[in-house]
Amino acid sequence: MASILLKNVVKSFGSFVGVQDMNLDVVDEEFLVLLGPSGCGKTTTMRMIAGLEHPTEGEIRIGDALMNDIDARDRDVAMVFQGYALYPNMSIYENIRFPLRMRQVPKAKHDDLIRRAAEMVELGPFLDRKPGALSGGQRQRAALARAIVRQPQVFLMDEPLSNLDAKLRASMRVQIKHMQRELKVTTVYVTHDQIEAMTLADRIVIMNKGVIQQIGTPDDIYSNPANTFVAGFIGSPPMNLIAGTAQNGTFSSAGIRVPCPANLSGNITLGIRPEDCQIGGDNLQGQVYGVEPTGDITYLTVRTANKNIEIKAGREFRAPIDSAIAVGFDTSRLYFFGEDGYRVGVN
Amino acid sequence: MAHSTHTLEKGAAKAAPAAAVYSIRRPRSATAKKMFPYLLVGPAVLYLLAITLYPGLFAMYQSLFVVKFVNWSWAGLGNYTRIIQDREFWAALANTAIIGGLSLSLQTIIAMTVAFYCYRDPFVRGWRIVFLMPMLFMPSAVAFIWKLAFNDGRVISDLLMSVGLVSNNVDWLSSVWLARLTLIVADVWQWTPFLFIIFVGALQGQDEEIEEAARLDGASWGSIFWNISLPMMRPIIVVAVTLRGIDITTMFTNVYIMTQGTPGGATETMSYFIYRQGFRMFNFGYASAASVLMLLITIVIAQTIVKRAFKSGKS
Ligand SMILES: Nc1ncnc2c1ncn2[C@@H]1O[C@H](COP(=O)(O)OP(=O)(O)O)[C@@H](O)[C@H]1O
Ligand SMILES: [Mg+2]
Numbered sequence: 001m002a003s004i005l006l007k008n009v010v011k012s013f014g015s016f017v018g019v020q021d022m023n024l025d026v027v028d029e030e031f032l033v034l035l036g037p038s039g040c041g042k043t044t045t046m047r048m049i050a051g052l053e054h055p056t057e058g059e060i061r062i063g064d065a066l067m068n069d070i071d072a073r074d075r076d077v078a079m080v081f082q083g084y085a086l087y088p089n090m091s092i093y094e095n096i097r098f099p100l101r102m103r104q105v106p107k108a109k110h111d112d113l114i115r116r117a118a119e120m121v122e123l124g125p126f127l128d129r130k131p132g133a134l135s136g137g138q139r140q141r142a143a144l145a146r147a148i149v150r151q152p153q154v155f156l157m158d159e160p161l162s163n164l165d166a167k168l169r170a171s172m173r174v175q176i177k178h179m180q181r182e183l184k185v186t187t188v189y190v191t192h193d194q195i196e197a198m199t200l201a202d203r204i205v206i207m208n209k210g211v212i213q214q215i216g217t218p219d220d221i222y223s224n225p226a227n228t229f230v231a232g233f234i235g236s237p238p239m240n241l242i243a244g245t246a247q248n249g250t251f252s253s254a255g256i257r258v259p260c261p262a263n264l265s266g267n268i269t270l271g272i273r274p275e276d277c278q279i280g281g282d283n284l285q286g287q288v289y290g291v292e293p294t295g296d297i298t299y300l301t302v303r304t305a306n307k308n309i310e311i312k313a314g315r316e317f318r319a320p321i322d323s324a325i326a327v328g329f330d331t332s333r334l335y336f337f338g339e340d341g342y343r344v345g346v347n
Numbered sequence: 348m349a350h351s352t353h354t355l356e357k358g359a360a361k362a363a364p365a366a367a368v369y370s371i372r373r374p375r376s377a378t379a380k381k382m383f384p385y386l387l388v389g390p391a392v393l394y395l396l397a398i399t400l401y402p403g404l405f406a407m408y409q410s411l412f413v414v415k416f417v418n419w420s421w422a423g424l425g426n427y428t429r430i431i432q433d434r435e436f437w438a439a440l441a442n443t444a445i446i447g448g449l450s451l452s453l454q455t456i457i458a459m460t461v462a463f464y465c466y467r468d469p470f471v472r473g474w475r476i477v478f479l480m481p482m483l484f485m486p487s488a489v490a491f492i493w494k495l496a497f498n499d500g501r502v503i504s505d506l507l508m509s510v511g512l513v514s515n516n517v518d519w520l521s522s523v524w525l526a527r528l529t530l531i532v533a534d535v536w537q538w539t540p541f542l543f544i545i546f547v548g549a550l551q552g553q554d555e556e557i558e559e560a561a562r563l564d565g566a567s568w569g570s571i572f573w574n575i576s577l578p579m580m581r582p583i584i585v586v587a588v589t590l591r592g593i594d595i596t597t598m599f600t601n602v603y604i605m606t607q608g609t610p611g612g613a614t615e616t617m618s619y620f621i622y623r624q625g626f627r628m629f630n631f632g633y634a635s636a637a638s639v640l641m642l643l644i645t646i647v648i649a650q651t652i653v654k655r656a657f658k659s660g661k662s
Pocket of ligand 2: 039042043044
């Protein structure tokens with residue numbers, strides 16, 4: 001059990017900077033999720049914590065100990081790889097046992113520990129099989145069991161669910177969260193899937209192009225996005241971002257008019273979530289572009305001169321394409337961003 | 348814009364006659380289609396049959412006769428019963444096993460060790476080229492080089508004297524084990540690269556993520572090798588070592604050029620024994636019988652090894 005500290009960490013590959021000046025403090029027993037689009041430096045960050053990659057600059061600490069010069073095998077960190085990385089020539093039992101053997105855990109304890117770990121991920125009946133004879137989900141659980149069996153200081157998981165189908169992913173998600181709470185091991189989890197991030201995390205770190213955009217609880221990130229990148233990344237569909245101008249307490253864009261804080265003026269981007277819009281109202285005038293019923297909810301796309309706006313309408317909502325429509329916004333849930341993309345007009 | 352439409356039309360106009368030409372071509376009959384692949388491999392197969400199967404069958408046939416040049420007299424299995432009682436035959440078999448076994452073990456160990464140390468080296472491509480060199484020499488040239496180094500030119504003796512390991516010139520052909528050693532050194536020098544290239548390729552192909560997982564599980568590079576790489580490479584090792592082993596059992600060039608079986612037949616391998624019987628003593632039937640026996644022995648051993656290795660690898 002330990003905290004993790006990254007201080008001014010930089011990782012360059014030649015002239016390309018993969019991770020830029022990163023500062024991160026993972027609290028003991030925390031479940032921290034690194035979230036961001038593909039190529040933003042999540043894996044690189046995680047591999048530096050694991051010791052598989054050396055930071056170009058900066059400090060990495062686990063607990064209080066400086067890790068920069070400590071070899072990966074001496075860091076007491078367990079990692080679940082995206083491709084599982086099970087040892088193909090060993091049975092699942094031997095796979096889970098491998099870290100115990102390598103770390104000189106007394107032989108007498110092995111069987112007990114292995115069975116307990118296998119139990120936790122419900123892998124009991126498959127212990128005698130080779131990895132090749134397991135399904136994707138079972139391999140995933142075997143990789144998890146191998147990581148938890150020796151109770152490391154830190155868990156690292158790199159997109160562990162991305163190779164599973166949607167249903168299995170949902171059930172594994174719950175299982176991982178439950179397991180982490182039970183074991184109380186500090187966990188850093190990498191994903192590009194915002195649903196995974198929102199459901200699993202104590203805190204989320206949103207990254208883009210090697211730079212941290214925002215760190216906060218899922219609620220915080222959802223309700224108080226720091227900039228347009230975060231706002232446009234979280235939510236499904238994500239927040240509508242509409243370019244326009246503010247003047248005398250009113251924000252306007254083609255077909256759109258909303259009140260805004262009086263101190264705003266000039267080019268401003270308005271943010272409004274699809275779930276904070278309702279049919280009927282006087283904030284938006286446009287034409288119906290598309291109606292997508294999904295059963296419990298209907299996604300409506302409204303066309304304005306500048307942009308298509310996504311709206312979550314009630315399950316009964318239907319409208320012919322190209323018909324005129326008026327939409328109201330929940331004006332207590334408007335977001336305004338300045339020209340640099342950062343949030344403005346917050347009191 | 349207009350330009351691109353134009354070229355498009357031109358392309359379409361061209362395509363039509365091309366299709367027509369294709370459809371005019373006489374459709375091949377089903378048998379002709381089936382025969383075509385055989386036709387392609389035919390020359391190669393004929394060539395192989397001419398240089399392997401024909402001499403093989405000829406040797407089997409000849410082994411049933413006592414042959415004095417053009418006089419063939421039927422001997423039945425006479426040649427075989429004589430060989431089984433021939434001490435020189437058994438000695439040659441033992442020499443082949445000793446020299447070949449030691450040489451093959453050394454080659455395997457050296458190739459594996461070097462491969463292990465350089466497969467994740469950034470310069471591994473360079474290493475591969477460097478280690479490949481000895482294999483590219485003509486075998487007889489290599490044999491002459493080592494003959495010079497050991498016997499005629501005394502290079503090795505001089506080197507050993509200069510570091511103080513020996514005080515006089517070593518006569519390599521004076522002792523059974525020294526003479527065998529010269530053959531082993533020459534073979535190891537030339538053919539370790541063959542195994543090295545195969546082993547290093549297999550190691551390089553190993554999933555790097557698995558190595559990283561093992562690192563994080565606390566494994567040293569050594570234990571990764573023993574616990575993960577080696578078992579994964581098992582089929583490759585078996586095949587490579589078997590191929591090399593078969594090659595070594597027919598070791599001839601080095602013996603012919605470097606030792607000629609001396610001292611006292613201690614370095615006479617099976618191939619050299621057959622050569623001596625056939626082309627020095629002109630016992631063609633006898634030599635043929637010996638080659639047939641050797642072929643049988645090689646097949647049986649190789650089959651057993653491969654079968655066993657793959658069976659236990661699967662379970
Ligand atoms: N070994 C490497 N050499 C060069 N560039 C790399 C290397 N590893 C990662 N990168 C680059 O660094 C960036 C971040 O990669 P990564 O951390 O894997 O992103 P992700 O957030 O998708 O996990 C990518 O643009 C990638 O191409
Ligand atoms: Mg990644």
